[in-house]
Amino acid sequence: MKIIGRVWKYGDDVNTDVIFPGKYTYTVTDPQEMAKIALEDLDADFAKKVHKGDIIVGGKNFGCGSSREQAASCLLYAGVGAIIAKSFARIFFRNCINFGLPALTSAEAVANLKHGEQIEIDMEKGKIKTESGVYQFPPLPKEIVGIFDAGGLIPYTQRKLGIEPKEQLNNEDN
Amino acid sequence: MGKTFSEKILGKKAGKPVAPGEIVEIEPDIAMSHDNTAAISSTFYKIGVDKVYDPDKHVVILDHCTPAANEKFAQNHKDIREFVAKQDIKNFYDINEGICHQVMPEKGYVWPGALIVGADSHTTSYGAFGAFSTGIGRSEMAVIMACGKIWLRVPETLKIVCDGEFQPGVTSKDLMLKIAGDIGADGGLYRAIEFCGSGIDRMTLASRFVMTNMAVEIGAKNGYMIPNDEVLDYVKSRINREFEMFESDPDAVFDEVLHYNLADIEPMVxxxxxxxxxxxxxxxxxxxxxxxxxxxxxxxxxxxxxxxxxxxxxxxxxxxxxxxxxxxxxxxxxxxxxxxxxxxxxxxxxxxxxxxxxxxxxxxxxxxxxxxxxxxxxxxxxxxxxxxxxxxxxxxxxxxxxxxxxxxxxxxxxxxxxxxx
Incomplete structure (x- = not known):
């Protein structure tokens, strides 16, 4: 799988409250509406201008704070193809894997990537091709890669339990 | 070579010795969710399973927007009441009980050596009682409802030794803010934090709670303290079960050790x-x-x-x-x-x-x-x-x-x- 998109570059400790404000956690549940408020309190322009496949680049501890998985899913619904960071907060990282959203770590790429540049991520080869060079990211642990490859935790669990998926999954439309 | 608390408890649950970095699949003792249970139930049904795997394992406590602020919150609460009734989840506490992390120990769902997951980041709190407890996402809770299991990575452990006595009026909140300032919001990332030392041994349960509650604010997977007498008395007065305590071995290997003298801590913001x-x-x-x-x-x-x-x-x-x-x-x-x-x-x-x-x-x-x-x-x-x-x-x-x-x-x-x- 190749992901091609423009870089949206942010800093360290981007937290779940600025990605998906707490006041919306029980009231905004439609994926299209969720996409519109992605990163609302960090970058008001983002949701209006993001294109499918675009890539968010953050510093250390991306996604710190709440366990709310809408912080991962709203980015997916907004069209984000991948997130590259120096490190991820652990629950946010789990939520990304569980939604099949690539969360990649490369301090070197983060240091050199520029806001707005077009990059290409090769998931199989673990490479990020950029204007300043090619960067490697480590693969997911073998125990986890199956969840990601299945498209997320729910399809993975259905496969494990021998259940045929009945409908297109969308984990937020309660 | 000795083992840390987290390695021991996860090894016990996995049924084999484990080392930091390993990923294990385990069955938690208790799985807590709150107002997000409606969304969790929706995901649970989408998996295609009709009955919750082990309803007695789940605790549902409404606290995040209680009483409901508008019709959407009201519907959310109603959906949850219907779900717990249908699925025979008896450990349900409606909007009158309080904050989930306080209600959990009060009602006897927390004990030393318990493995607790919660669909809330401050689930780290229960380490003050000698439990291993950590936050997970909504979909993961739905999967626990479906098949009872979750994967966890065995964490490295950061040991924070706190000795000495606070100056008058200074509290564990000031200490925890000081630690957060010193090591940063990612200072404990992916790691367990073991708080120990004479200052922790003497600390009241309420003060200990502050520290494990905020362990997640420095990125930790879980916070842990050896239960003291006050903790054991509290727990024993509220549960009706035997429990096995785990403590780090004297020769356990810690990823890093930090020392604090409580006398040095100032009131912080x-x-x-x-x-x-x-x-x-x-x-x-x-x-x-x-x-x-x-x-x-x-x-x-x-x-x-x-x-x-x-x-x-x-x-x-x-x-x-x-x-x-x-x-x-x-x-x-x-x-x-x-x-x-x-x-x-x-x-x-x-x-x-x-x-x-x-x-x-x-x-x-x-x-x-x-x-x-x-x-x-x-x-x-x-x-x-x-x-x-x-x-x-x-x-x-x-x-x-x-x-x-x-x-x-x-x-x-x-x-x-x-x-x-």
Missing amino acids: AKPHTVDNVASVSTVRGTKIDQVFFGSCTNTRVEDFEVVVSILKGKKVHPNVRMLVFPASREIFLEVLKRGWIADFVEAGAIIMNPGCGPCMGNHEGVPAKGEVTLSTSNRNFKGRMGNKDAEIYLCSPRTAAVSALTGRIEDFREVVDCRL
């Missing part, structure tokens, strides 16, 4: 907009405040009320300050009521709210206006956290909050003559 943006309270003295939030799962237990009432009794909250008071649970509310303190709060001009999360994550009950400053005893001060990105939140101890409520400015209680230390 976290300034807007991150928990690790920490400074001595003396550096922000005089900052005008509009609201005091004496609430949250961090700092609203009986001992916190005792401190705050000792400062407010017979005085008046500054006329420009709204002081919102949220006991952590119904049980705590009742206790402070019986002690006569609620009258003191009301006479001082404070507003007594119902036990629950209140405005902590911006749902209701005290959302600040643009440009306003809230001084909060909670654990998180991110931009927009309380529902307004143009407002500011400072985090502090209950004592600092109470002294400041009287003057309408952030105060260093060491400089306030009449704060009854």
Whole structure:
């Protein structure tokens, strides 16, 4: 799988409250509406201008704070193809894997990537091709890669339990 | 080579010796969710399973927006009541009980050596009771409902040794803010934190709770303390089961060891907009405040009320300050009521709210206006956290909050003559 998109570059400790404000956690549940408020309190322009496949680049501890998985899913619904960071907060990282959203770590790429540049991520080869060079990211642990490859935790669990998926999954439309 | 607490408990659950970095699949003893249970139930049904794998394992506590602020929250609560009834989840606590992390130990779902997961980041709290507890996402909770299991990575352990005694009035909240400032919001990332030393051994349960509650604010997977006598007495009075305690071996390998002398800790605040943006309270003295939030799962237990009432009794909250008071649970509310303190709060001009999360994550009950400053005893001060990105939140101890409520400015209680230390 190749992901091609423009870089949206942010800093360290981007937290779940600025990605998906707490006041919306029980009231905004439609994926299209969720996409519109992605990163609302960090970058008001983002949701209006993001294109499918675009890539968010953050510093250390991306996604710190709440366990709310809408912080991962709203980015997916907004069209984000991948997130590259120096490190991820652990629950946010789990939520990304569980939604099949690539969360990649490369301090070197983060240091050199520029806001707005077009990059290409090769998931199989673990490479990020950029204007300043090619960067490697480590693969997911073998125990986890199956969840990601299945498209997320729910399809993975259905496969494990021998259940045929009945409908297109969308984990937020309660 | 010895093992840490986290390696032992995860090894026991996995049925094999484990080392840091390993990924194991385990069955948690208890799985907690709150107002997010409606969304979890929706995902659960989408998996294609009809019955919850083990309903007795699940605890559902409504606290995040209680009572419902509008029709959407009301529907959310209704969906949850219907789900727990249909799935025979008996461990259900409606909007009258209080904050999930306080209600959990009160109702006997927390014990030393328990493995607890919760669909809430502050699930780390139960480490104060000697449990291994960590936060997970909604979909993961749905999968536990479907098949009872979850994967966890065995964490490395950061040991934080706390010796000595606090200066008068300084508390574990100040210590935890100091640690957050020192090592940063990612200082404990992916790791277990073991708090130990004579200062932790002596610490009250309520004060210990503050530290494991906020372990997640420095990125930790879980926080842990060896239970002391007060903890064991509390737990034994509330559960009816045997439990196995785990402690790190003397020759366990720690990833890193930090030392703190409690005597060195000053009253601290976290300034807007991150928990690790920490400074001595003396550096922000005089900052005008509009609201005091004496609430949250961090700092609203009986001992916190005792401190705050000792400062407010017979005085008046500054006329420009709204002081919102949220006991952590119904049980705590009742206790402070019986002690006569609620009258003191009301006479001082404070507003007594119902036990629950209140405005902590911006749902209701005290959302600040643009440009306003809230001084909060909670654990998180991110931009927009309380529902307004143009407002500011400072985090502090209950004592600092109470002294400041009287003057309408952030105060260093060491400089306030009449704060009854």
